[in-house]
Amino acid sequence: MKEKEVKEYVKKRYGEIAQTRESCCPSSCCTPSAEDIALRIGYSEKDLRDTPEASSMGLGCGNPVALASLKEGETVLDLGSGGGIDVFLAAKKVGTIGKVIGVDMTEEMVNRAKATSVKHGYKNVEFRLGEIENLPIEDGSVDVVISNCVINLSPDKEKVFQEAYRVLKIGGRIMISDIVTEGELPDEVKKSFDAWAGCVAGALQKTQYIKTIRAAGFRKVRIASESTYNIDISQELREKIISVQVEAYKLN
Helix, strand or coil: HHHHHHHHHHHHHHHHHHHHCCCCCCHHHHHHCCCCCHHHHCCCCCHHHHHHHCCCCCCCCCCCHCCCCCCCCCCEEECCCCCEEEEEHHHHHHHHEEEEEEEECCCCHHHHHHHHHCCCCCCEEEEEEEEEEECCCCCCEEEEEECCCHHCCCCCCCHHHHHHHHHHHEEECCCCCCEEEEECCCHHHHHCCHHHHHCCCCCCCCCHHHHHHHHCCCCEEEEEEEEEEECCCCCEEEECEEEEEEEEEEEC
């Protein structure tokens, strides 16, 4: 599968999701509401009350804001911001003197999040159209990078983490929720466009994922938490797929 073909398929699929508010998962796991899925993957009822309903789309695999220890006045970047739930949660943490930027490659998602932001009067958030492998963000301008089940969608994860490192200030950190694997996935899964869009086919093995982050220059890399990603697939695959929350720092 060519990287360009994967990216175009994922972009098209998430554009459709932005307009229909479907989930990205492939079958009966999609029957719960977006709110039910959000609660299942780590958001609290208060999180959902504190953010616009339109921003919660049931697309993540964790709640990176809950673990990022955001401080008032910080600048936060969300990679693959989607409907904007993590941007809006982070905006409350950093306050009016802070700022949160969401970047997404899907125009429909960016437009949706912008409209939600305007409707609800957010003053300290911004949504930009762009690819996470080539961020429209200045060097050394961000305190914290967060992301929620998006980096697995990229065919070039090395470049994603290099870009995250570039835009962070010295002492800055990442808190990433993502999907990884224990062991190799079958070839038929890796070659499935639907499995790519469903956050499965592009997942790296856990050890390789950590190595990729370190190779980009990050230090103090640690898995803050991990759990089985409970999606509707075969038992064999379910045992291999894990949701992780990874923290790391740019120290020099």
